[in-house]
Amino acid sequence: MKFRRMLHRFFALLQFRVLQPLGALRIAVGSLAAAALVALMSLTPLAPANAHDAVEKVEPADGSTVASVPAAVKLTLNNTPIALGAEVLVKDETGTSQSLGPVVIEDNHFAQAVKAGAPAGRYTVEWRIVSSDSHPTGGEAVLAAGALMTGRYVRRNPRGGKRDDGNGARQ
Structure with a gap:
């Protein structure tokens, strides 16, 4: 009985004097390691985010007025797009599509033919x-055929949300 006591x-003393300080030491070392990791990460420069492809040119130019409805609308991107699901709609004032046939993609250029005899406007x-x-x-x-108007190019988020003027400014 005395031996048991x-x-x-002995084990109580061992736990109090040896094991508890080791637990506190583990916490201190872990906290120092986490602080060092945060400090190291704050010194590492962040890489800039890569932007998605952007339209560099629209023909006829956005906001322009042309003498007659063009035979096709052409767009130029900064990279070659993937042809899957490409769509270009040329809509008149009433919202009626004047697009003719599928979109034609060649390298970083894509074009949409416009119906012959499409109305001015x-x-x-x-x-x-x-x-x-x-x-x-x-x-x-936006463009005008046979009428004066002004407009400008806007890039919109295809999933909805706010629009972007191409310079990162939200509208």
Whole structure:
């Protein structure tokens, strides 16, 4: 019985004097390691995010007035898009599509034919493509055929949400 009590006291003393300080040491070392990791990560420069493909040129130019309805609308991207699901709609003032046939993609250029005899007036060109980095992207441009008007290019988020003026400013 006495031996049991001595053994019990020995283990209690061992736990109090040896094991508890080791637990506190583990916590201190873990906290120091976490602080060092955070400090190291704050010193590491962040890489800039890569932007998705963007339309560099619209023909006829966005906001322009042309003498007659063009035979085709052409767009140029900064990279070659993926042909899957590419769509360009050329809509007249009433919202009727004046697009003719499928979108033609060659390298980083894509074109949409316009119906012959399309009426003069304001046109909205809307596009949606899959960019070379496999993200969907889209936008719109406005032009006038045979009438004066002003407009500007805006890139919109194809999943909804706010629009982007191409310089990162949200509208």
